Amino acid sequence: MLNVQSIRENLLNVTYFNSEIIELIATNNWLNIWVPKQYNGLGLTTSEGLKILQTVSKIDGSLGWFVTLCSGANYFSRNLSPSVAFEIFSNQKACFGGSGMIGGTAEKVKDHYIINGLWHYATGAPYLTHFTLNAQILENGQPLVDENNQPKILSFILDKAQVKLIPSWKSMGMVATSSHSFEVVNQTVHKDYSFIYNTFFSDDLVEKIPFHVFADLTLLVNYIGMAEHFLEKSLEIITFSVQQQLDVFLKRTTLELLNYAQQMEELLINNLTIEDILSEEIHQFGTNTVSTLTTYIIQIYPQLGIKASRSNEEINQIFRDFFTATQHRNFR
Structure with a gap:
């Protein structure tokens, strides 16, 4: 059983996760919720995860x-050749993370690539065992193109020893994620570590x-969870009608989200395809949900008084975290 209050006290106004939090994550195997069981993962369904x-x-x-982004990166265990995945995930504390941007190049030299570049916003950078990145492929100094005549891009897994952290995370919220930039200079990676x-x-x-x-x-449940936390703490300060409306909205939205997940699972169990129209409907649902949550929180926050403005208060940290996380490009 998780001692939620103790965990929250441990994470209030900290700039990094201490060893106790890192051990909590490992003990619950949260980073491996999407990793297949044959690689020591939990292999959960979408709904369960x-x-x-x-x-x-x-x-x-x-x-x-941190758990969402890094378990999402550990998902890439599925994209790696089984021998590489077995090697890396023999350590239950394997933790992938990195950047989805194309921040550098990978020069193809026989069975290896020489990687150079700078990538931003690697969630949990100091806690990672491996970094994921996307790079444009070169050969003999010239960019390669794919079958659509577009620049050829591959993703890579690098050991943390091959990466230099650039302390750059100065955001008002999500402080303990330590989502710093990272640089790679002339690092050689075997082709088996591309995907x-x-x-x-x-x-x-x-x-x-x-x-x-x-x-x-996976991102949407973060916003819902943070809004649930915000509502819970705001009710300790004041009670008024907008909070009740938010509570109803959160409960209904959670059910709708899980229904979408179960709908997709049923389609796949029956060997049917998830059509673009359903994908677009889910994305619009997420966009509308984040917009509505934002409106509710902005309505509630000014009613909470000076306490909510103090940076050492939990309600203030939740507010800052929510409005930092919602800058992610998915639902902006």
């Missing part, structure tokens, strides 16, 4: 965001969900 992420996000915004995000070596339902839909749902 989303419930965990929402619960963790309600405990604390930085904790939930394509929609090519899989496992065969579970979760990887058959389009990755952009998977990303939408």
